[in-house]
Amino acid sequence: MIQPDQALPAPGIAKCPTGIVGLDEITGGGLPRGRPTLIAGAAGCGKTLLAMEFIVRGAREFDEPGVFMAFEESESELIANVASLGFALDALVAGQRVALDSVQIERNEIEETGDYDLEGLFVRLGCAIATVGARRVVLDGLDALFAAMPSATIVRGELRRLFRWLKAQGVTAIITGERGEKALTRHGLEEYVSDCVIFLDHRVHNQVATRRLQVVKYRGSRHGTNEYPILIDAAGFSVLPVSSLGLTHQVSRERVSTGVASLDAMLGGQGYYRGSSILISGTAGAGKTSLAIAFANSVCSQGGRCLYWSSEESPDQILRNMASIGFDLQPHLDHGRFHCHAVRPALYGLENHLVRLHQLVGLLQPDAVILDPITSFVAVGERFQVQVMLTRMIDFLKAAGITAVFTALRQGAEPAYLERTDEGISSLIDSWLLLRMADAGDHRERLLSVLKSRGMAHSHQVRELELDATGIAVRDAATRRLPG
Amino acid sequence: MTTIETAPASGPEPAGGWCLRLYVAGQNPRSVRALQNLKALCETHLAGRYDIEVIDLLENPTLARGDQIVAVPTLVRKLPEPVRKIIGDLSNTERVLVGLDLRPRR
Missing domain, CATH: 3.40.50.300 (P-loop containing nucleotide triphosphate hydrolases)
Structure with a gap:
C-alpha cells in the first residue's frame, strides 16, 4: 500500500531490515548489514526510540538478538521509557534476546593519572554480544564519551578502533549522536561512520511539532532523499515515504x-x-x-x-x-x-x-x-x-x-x-x-x-x-x- | 585471573583501612606499570593499612559493569567512602594522591 519513491533494488549491498514502518521502504530494504549506521539529531527527536525499535524488532521479528548500550540513560529508565510503546523490553532481557548496558561516567569523579585506553568499554560490549549472541548493536549517545573522558585524543583513537572492531564482529550497528552547530554531530561522529547516515529533525510550526527523517548518505545504495515525516505513537515509530505517485495507478471503470x-x-x-x-x-x-x-x-x-x-x-x-x-x-x-x-x-x-x-x-x-x-x-x-x-x-x-x-x-x-x-x-x-x-x-x-x-x-x-x-x-x- | 594482593602483614588490619581495586585488561606493559606504581605509592603513603585487588577484565569480563569501568587501567577506591575513580597507569603520582584524597584538591 505504501509506495516507495522509486523501486529501489540495490544489488551488492546486504540489507538488515529494521522492521520499522516506512524506513525499510526508503532505504530499499534496511540498514547496511554488518556495518554501522549513524543517527544524528537534536535532543528529543526520537533517536533513542528509533534505535531501540531496531533492537526490539530485530529480536522479535527477525531472530536477531541485540545489544543496547546507553550512554545517557540507566537500564531501568530505558525499560520504563519504551514500556508505553508496548515493547516489553524487560521480557526480552529476561529471555536473553536483548542485553542492556548503561555506561555511566561521572566526569568529576575521574582523575586522569597517565596513559589509558577504553578497553573496558570493548570488554563490556563484547561480553554483552556474547551473552545473547547479538547480531545487532546500538550505541546510544556515544558522543557522551567526549564529555566524560578527559582526553579527546584518546577517545578519537579509540572510536576508530571501536568501529573497526564492530565491523570485524559482523554486527549491524546503530550509533546515535547529538546534532552539532556546524557539523552533523557535535563531536564529528560522522567521521567514523561512513556507510549510512540518517538525520532526524524536530520542528515546531504554529506551536505544532513535527518530526522528520532524512537519509543523508547511504554508500553503495540508492535511497529516498526527501525529508520524510515520522510519527511516534503506541505502535512505535513510523516513517512515511511520501511518494509522488506519478500517474501510473490503475483506474476503475466500476x-x-x-x-x-x-x-x-x-x-x-x-x-x-x-x-x-x-x-x-x-x-x-x-x-x-x-x-x-x-x-x-x-x-x-x-x-x-x-x-x-x-x-x-x-x-x-x-x-x-x-x-x-x-x-x-x-x-x-x-x-x-x-x-x-x-x-x-x-x-x-x-x-x-x-x-x-x-x-x-x-x-x-x-x-x-x-x-x-x-x-x-x-x-x-x-x-x-x-x-x-x-x-x-x-x-x-x-x-x-x-x-x-x-x-x-x-x-x-x-x-x-x-x-x-x-x-x-x-x-x-x-x-x-x-x-x-x-x-x-x-x-x-x-x-x-x-x-x-x-x-x-x-x-x-x-x-x-x-x-x-x-x-x-x-x-x-x-x-x-x-x-x- | 583475579589476584588478591594483601599488604605486608603487620598485625591485624587497622580500622579505617584502604580497600583499592585495580582494573586492567591483560598483562601488558601498561597494566604492569600501573600495578608497580600503585604498590610503590601505597607503601610510601598507606603502609600497613591497604588491600589491593587486581581484576583482569580479559579473565573476568562480566565484572566491568559493576564498577562502571570504561577506561583501563582504572583504580577504584572502595574504602574509605566515598568511592573514587582514577584512570591511567598511575604514573603521575601527584594526581593519584589528589584522586585518592591524600592531597588536598587545588
Whole structure:
C-alpha cells in the first residue's frame, strides 16, 4: 500500500531490515548489514526510540538478538521509557534476546593519572554480544564519551578502533549522536561512520511539532532523499515515504452510488467512479456533510467499510445529525463498517495527520474515506504545505483504489469565488460538486451543481438539494417552484 | 585471573583501612606499570593499612559493569567512602594522591 519513491533494488549491498514502518521502504530494504549506521539529531527527536525499535524488532521479528548500550540513560529508565510503546523490553532481557548496558561516567569523579585506553568499554560490549549472541548493536549517545573522558585524543583513537572492531564482529550497528552547530554531530561522529547516515529533525510550526527523517548518505545504495515525516505513537515509530505517485495507478471503470439516486442520475446515471476523488465544496449549512454521509451510508449498506475523518464534529454529533435526515449509522458503527476518526487538525502537525491516515487505512482497509472538511487543515500549516499534504493524501488514496470524498467550506456566495479551491487541489479531483444557499422568494434553498466529473456525461443543471427526515433528494430547481 | 594482593602483614588490619581495586585488561606493559606504581605509592603513603585487588577484565569480563569501568587501567577506591575513580597507569603520582584524597584538591 505504501509506495516507495522509486523501486529501489540495490544489488551488492546486504540489507538488515529494521522492521520499522516506512524506513525499510526508503532505504530499499534496511540498514547496511554488518556495518554501522549513524543517527544524528537534536535532543528529543526520537533517536533513542528509533534505535531501540531496531533492537526490539530485530529480536522479535527477525531472530536477531541485540545489544543496547546507553550512554545517557540507566537500564531501568530505558525499560520504563519504551514500556508505553508496548515493547516489553524487560521480557526480552529476561529471555536473553536483548542485553542492556548503561555506561555511566561521572566526569568529576575521574582523575586522569597517565596513559589509558577504553578497553573496558570493548570488554563490556563484547561480553554483552556474547551473552545473547547479538547480531545487532546500538550505541546510544556515544558522543557522551567526549564529555566524560578527559582526553579527546584518546577517545578519537579509540572510536576508530571501536568501529573497526564492530565491523570485524559482523554486527549491524546503530550509533546515535547529538546534532552539532556546524557539523552533523557535535563531536564529528560522522567521521567514523561512513556507510549510512540518517538525520532526524524536530520542528515546531504554529506551536505544532513535527518530526522528520532524512537519509543523508547511504554508500553503495540508492535511497529516498526527501525529508520524510515520522510519527511516534503506541505502535512505535513510523516513517512515511511520501511518494509522488506519478500517474501510473490503475483506474476503475466500476461505479459506486452516491447514496442519492437523483444525484446518481446527474452523474451519468451511475454515481461516482470507484477509487476516484470527489470534492464537495460549498457554503456553511449547504449540505456538504449530509452528501458525504449519504455516500458513507450507501457504502456501508452494501457491506463495504468507510473511514470518516471528522475535523469539526464529534462522532456523537454526526450520528445525531445524520439520524435527523434518515441516515442511521449506528448499526454500521456497531458492525465495524463505519469508523469515525474525529480529531482537531490543530492538535497535530500536517505530517502527523498524513501518517495517521496511512495507519488507519492500513488497519481498516476501507472502501471509502471521507475527509470532512479539508479546509480546517489550512489552520495548521502554510498554504503551500497544506496543498502538498492534501496532494499526498489524494495520491495515496488513489493508489490504494479507495474512493475518497473531501468536503471544503467556502465563504461568501459569489460563483466565481466558489469555483476556486483555496487548497489548490482541483486538478487532482475527479468529480466536483458545488453546493450553495440561495434566496428563493420567501425561503432559502440549497443549490447543487456538478462543476466537473471526469469520464462521464454529467448534468450541467443547477438542482435543488432537499434534506428531510426521509433522506436527501435532488430536484429540478425550476419545477419545484411551480405551483402544485 | 583475579589476584588478591594483601599488604605486608603487620598485625591485624587497622580500622579505617584502604580497600583499592585495580582494573586492567591483560598483562601488558601498561597494566604492569600501573600495578608497580600503585604498590610503590601505597607503601610510601598507606603502609600497613591497604588491600589491593587486581581484576583482569580479559579473565573476568562480566565484572566491568559493576564498577562502571570504561577506561583501563582504572583504580577504584572502595574504602574509605566515598568511592573514587582514577584512570591511567598511575604514573603521575601527584594526581593519584589528589584522586585518592591524600592531597588536598587545588
